[in-house]
Amino acid sequence: MKVAVDAMGGDHAPEVVVQGALKAASEWGMDIILVGDRDLIDKKLGSNQGMTTIEVHHCGEMINMDEPPLKAVRHKKDASVVVAFDLLKKGKVDAVVSAGNSGATLAAAIFALGRVEGIERPALPGILPSENGNVILIDVGANVDCRPDHLFQFGIMADAFAKTYMAMTNPRVGLLSIGVEGGKGNEQVRVAHDLFKNSPLNFVGNVEGRDIFTGQVQVIVCDGFVGNVALKLSEGMAEATAKMLKENMMRSFAGKAGLFIGRRAFQRSTERLDYAEYGGAPILGIKGVGIVCHGGSSVKAIKNAIRMADDYAKSDFKDRISRQIVEYQQSVA
């Protein structure tokens, strides 16, 4: 298996991306192609330039975080993320990882690989820690202004992803709303509720924002605007909480002493809030493997995303997802 990594994508590219790739290659022996400006990448590779498991594929353009995705992908044919998915289309690699402009990554993936039959809107799941294992939130930013049937497609895809990649047997699926009763929520959610209710999914009804952390459900469906707000809010709150707690503890002698003595237990706790554990999320609903990482990804996040890409490409997950999507869509048609 070979993974193309968009070396120019992310807030700290190419530095952090190259470091992450080096770690994935040295720790797990991953085969990687770094796509981007050869001079810049070589400089970051330094003495590791000779590694046999890391190649560089040069290209002359990149897409910035604030560029309009569709326009950028259409016009910059030599942009790193476009070239990376082109390598995948041509069979030169088995998966793509990018921490760049996520809209552009999504557009490049859809243009190069196409959509799975029955899926109008490929979507991005987010994997969040809860009190009872992981929770998949879908969509976390690929699609704003969704129709109710788009939400239903997200649910089917996340259910298949949970069963295959996350090894959950019969994931409980909830629809994110502002009250647990079916009649609560906005127009979009009220209509989607009926689609889910009549489907073969293990649908438990509406859930609220707090349920993301209780783990009562394993899949939570919402549109990409709400999901992206929720994901970034969780990240921001986890960071702020850990920081504030540490600062407060450091303010008194007893706090400092307590923090020192209980430091390992404290560390374990803040690790549970570490969103770098799963480095990225696969684009669900495309014919191939594309992993989208957070723009602010750390070295560890990039490393883990490359492992996810490799795992995902090795398995038959994507075919199983495709089958389930077709089957479920037919069952409610």
Added chain:
Amino acid sequence: MKVAVDAMGGDHAPEVVVQGALKAASEWGMDIILVGDRDLIDKKLGSNQGMTTIEVHHCGEMINMDEPPLKAVRHKKDASVVVAFDLLKKGKVDAVVSAGNSGATLAAAIFALGRVEGIERPALPGILPSENGNVILIDVGANVDCRPDHLFQFGIMADAFAKTYMAMTNPRVGLLSIGVEGGKGNEQVRVAHDLFKNSPLNFVGNVEGRDIFTGQVQVIVCDGFVGNVALKLSEGMAEATAKMLKENMMRSFAGKAGLFIGRRAFQRSTERLDYAEYGGAPILGIKGVGIVCHGGSSVKAIKNAIRMADDYAKSDFKDRISRQIVEYQQSVA
């Protein structure tokens, strides 16, 4: 000043509501009318039945948490929340506090008191702790399916609320979206962005979910669906984090010892995440004072909400808010 408290509203009513009212009356000498089933309330008051600062106003109905708000308010004329706002309309009290069905509280308030000129949709602000003081999130659940100009009205109201009630001098106002650039977000947010940009508000542009906790802005505007998800997510995450941290610390001897030694500093930290500090939020955009509390409000939250109602009714805040709304609306008309 006299505050009517909906004794039948909330997940733990009337018990918790009556306890909160008793505390507000005994600690601060608040004048309170408890509205609801006299027998039930008297039982909870117990030996405090004789307190001169607490009256009971009997009514024979109540609105449940899961009832459709508009229908319930229209048909149950003798429901506690409807009767409470009726007392306010008749000048018998100066403010109303309810932890019941928030949709019903809002509807009862609007029916009884009417809207401030220029406001189509009264809204509910949420007051959240951040690294740099409090942040007002508006709307946290009164309005789903909003138009862009509704979001703009929310911004004006929260700005006035921040300046008057929260004593912020020139609050920075942000629009909750999924990217900081003006072009990012859904259709609703993109149009609202232009309304804000051309207004006299101290508008800093789009903000993301994580900015709720950094305190870079003091007012964050979103529709009630997104705001309610965000508020409940924050609450759920704060609870889950504190619980998980404590459990992890208690798992090892060093952790236990550390927690014991640093317990005061630890407590201070979790208190910062305590959403009961501000017991409730005033309905902005109505001609009068109505405070909406969380259904799961604690005794402390009810007590603080009654103080907020009293403060709010004593001040000329609501008139100042009305003036600013008219002025700002005209400035962009």
